[in-house]
Every structure is written in C-alpha cells, then in structure tokens.
Amino acid sequence: MAVLGLVVGGLAPTATAAAAAPDATGEAAPDGTRAGPGHHGGHGRPDATVSADGRGDFTSVQAAIDAAPAGATEPWVIAVRPGEYRELVKVPAAKPFLALVGTGRTAQDVVIAYDNANGTPKPDGTGTYGTSGSASVTVDGADFTARNLTFANLFDEAAHPEITNRQAVAVLTRADRLVFDGVRFLGNQDTLYVNSSSAAVVARAYFRDCYVEGDVDFVFGRATAVFEGCEIRSLTRGSTTNNGYVTAPSTMIANPFGFLFTRCRFTSDAPAGTVFLGRPWHPSNDPDAIGQVLVRDSWIGAHVGAPAWSDFSGGWSWRDARFAEHHNRGPGALVTPDRPQLTRAEAAAFTPRTYLAGDDGWAPFRRS
Incomplete structure (x- = not known):
C-alpha cells in the first residue's frame, strides 16, 4: 500500500476541528466563509470596479480582466460589487497578479457563475465543451487571488437528462501561486478542478476559510493544493449506498504533495457511510x-464510512495511491485497516508550508 511514500502507523483521531474562521467582528458565515466587508490587499483603493448596475468602471468581470495590464508584477485589484454575474470568466496567462475581491458583507453577495457541462453542445456545432471547457471560471494567470465571493457552475442535471456527461466545473486552475480566501465553490460533479499547465509542471494553490460543495470527484486534478480551515460539503445524490467522492487526485508520481486538508470540516446530509474521501484518477x-x-486535524461527519477510499474504474486500486489521515475527529473519523493513518513523526513532513514552499519558498499564510 502506498501512503504518501511513507511507512504507515496508526493513531487514534483526537484533534479538535477548527471552527469557521471569524472576521474582525467575530462573526462567521454559516458555510465557513468569513463575513465582513471586502478588502483590497495592500491597496487603499481598487484599480477597477465591477458593478452590474453600471455604477462601476465595468458591468462584467471579464471586461475588467480584459482591461487589466499584461505582465503585471504587483497586484491589480478588481473590486466586484454585490450581484450575480452570469458570464464565462478567463484569466489569461499573460495577466499575472490579478485579484478579484467581492465587496459584499459575505461571499454569498457576489456570485460569478455559468451553466455549461462536459456534454453541453457548443453553439457553433463543433461538439461539446468537455470537462475543462465546462468551467465557469478558468485561471491561467499566476499569482491570482480571489476573496470574499462565490464561483458556481449552475448546470441543472435534472433539467437535462439528455446530457449524460455531467461534469460541470465551477473553477479550473492551471497556474501557480494562487490564493482563494473566504471563497465559495458551488457545483455537483467536478466542482473544483485544481490542475497545472502540463503533467511536467507543478502548480500550487492555497484555499483559506473556503467552502466547497459537490458530489462526485468535486475536488480533483494534479495540482498541489492546501485547504485550511475550509468546509468541504458533500451533497447527497439520494443513494443509500454511494453518494460520491470528495477527491479524485491525479498527482504525478514525481510530486510528493497533492491535496492537503487541515483544520477542515467534512459535512453532508447524505446517509451515514455513503460518501468516500476520494479515489485515484489516472x-x-x-x-x-x-x-x-492527506486529511489531518479535521472533523469528519458520519457520511464517511469505514472504507473511506475507493477504487477508480479501469482497475485502479486506491491502495496503490498515496492516501492517508492523521489526528482527525468526528463520527466519520474512524481508524480501520482501510483508513491508513500517519504517525506524528510522519505527519511532521506534511504541513501547509512543506506543500506550498516549492523552490521559491512561497508562504501565502499571513492575512493582508
């Protein structure tokens, strides 16, 4: 059994899960995102403002991105005022250091969404969008930041029974050094696709105090990603036996760091024991x-059962992947032969800093 490339030992889950992080007022949104007004990093004023009512510099998020300078070396801050922005958004590789900041009181106040799925026909008749093409938001620009807003894919599975390829991505990332702070990601299958520009490239992303929901493989890809203080919510699909998988990592073997969940809460209203923490995607x-x-120092609800990991179709066994847990608690934090646990000494090598440092020492942990 391959577990993070280490020999596995067993530890009972005893850590206390982190609560939703409060804002300066001491309040926290029900989904774990921070309440409170938007902030603009180190800027006193945003560089551009988006407002659907026409009272800003732009009425669409993409128009503001299109107008941002290429090749920036410091943050270019786009403030997004409350409202729903039904549009496809793409951050090109030529525009690094973009920041999208919602100015509402909570992340729910600013919603950027679209509704394409893998099997949705393209309007020009050239086929369907595919999984990557279904993304409501695609981030190819390095050093991107998003704060205090919601990204969603609103594809309605029930309304489109003719579409059988139902992967519908809210956000696809392929760039390095990305920060998502107090952001909500909404969808069903394949909500959050954290990837890189190619199999030979390692891309890093940091998710702080975020909320991610979905049902099948809804956090997936080959990027290195740290989820800290987040709520990871599995939606029920109405099954009494299998309501889906939280993760589907495709980490390349040369990369020791895939997905780390630390001080998170894994929640669901699905029946007990019907959700898996993940399966290996090839x-x-x-x-x-x-x-x-690695899921560590987190609270896991009863929706996760004694077998927490699952095989992937095509004969790929979860036992050959690098799946492990450490120091979790809650009714779903069971220790069984099918729930590999790291020892304290082993877990010391797998922290947010070790995941994200890379060759440049990136450490996006201090709040601005």
Missing part, C-alpha cells in the same frame, strides 16, 4: 498519476 490511464491526499 487521466488517459496514465500509470504515473499516483494521487496523493
């Missing part, structure tokens, strides 16, 4: 995609 049956996931 894109195009790539044998070098050996997924890595």
